[in-house]
Amino acid sequence: MLESRFRLSPDARRAKSRTIEERLFSLPEFRAASTVLFYASFRSEVETGQMIRRALVDGKKVVLPKVKGKGLALFAIGDFDRDVEPGAWEIPEPLHGTPATIGEIDIVIMPGAVFDEQGNRLGYGGGFYDRLLAGYRGMIVALAFEAQIVPLAPVSAHDVPAKKIVTEKRIIEANLK
Numbered sequence: 001m002l003e004s005r006f007r008l009s010p011d012a013r014r015a016k017s018r019t020i021e022e023r024l025f026s027l028p029e030f031r032a033a034s035t036v037l038f039y040a041s042f043r044s045e046v047e048t049g050q051m052i053r054r055a056l057v058d059g060k061k062v063v064l065p066k067v068k069g070k071g072l073a074l075f076a077i078g079d080f081d082r083d084v085e086p087g088a089w090e091i092p093e094p095l096h097g098t099p100a101t102i103g104e105i106d107i108v109i110m111p112g113a114v115f116d117e118q119g120n121r122l123g124y125g126g127g128f129y130d131r132l133l134a135g136y137r138g139m140i141v142a143l144a145f146e147a148q149i150v151p152l153a154p155v156s157a158h159d160v161p162a163k164k165i166v167t168e169k170r171i172i173e174a175n176l177k
Helices: 002-006 010-026 028-032 049-057 128-133
Strands: 035-037 061-068 071-077 084-086 092-094 098-100 107-110 114-116 139-143 164-166 171-173
Touching: 010 028, 010 049, 010 139, 010 164, 028 139, 049 061, 061 092, 061 128, 071 128, 107 128
Parallel strands: 035 061, 035 107, 107 139, 139 164
Antiparallel strands: 061 071, 071 098, 084 092, 164 171
């Protein structure tokens, strides 16, 4: 699945990411959110840099995760270009920011490698988001390219599913069981 994402040309990835951005920003849950936990995209992920900049311009409080040991610390940023730099595994992380907690977050925008229509997610193996979101009851939206959607993603009892998945073709309302 990751190989198909890696094969996307930068222009195709950028265009699909813009379409995903428009779909995300049209969600009532996103529009109503004051505080958004984004991820800063890395390599071939859905590109979030422009989304983060736009959310800040729109007056939203934007929070980004930073790897701390086996967990994620959260920091609200004021300027994506000034406050973010490569961190763990070269993934962009907040360099500057105000500490935040998961309880402050109105909506979580989460990455992943593979998703299914039930909201199940296969991440990158570290379990960082599953630990962070254990017990979180708010809206969780995953961003993915359509090529990352499979009929059934393998899951474990501790995996935290997305409630919605936004691709360049559709918005999937997860059929959580």
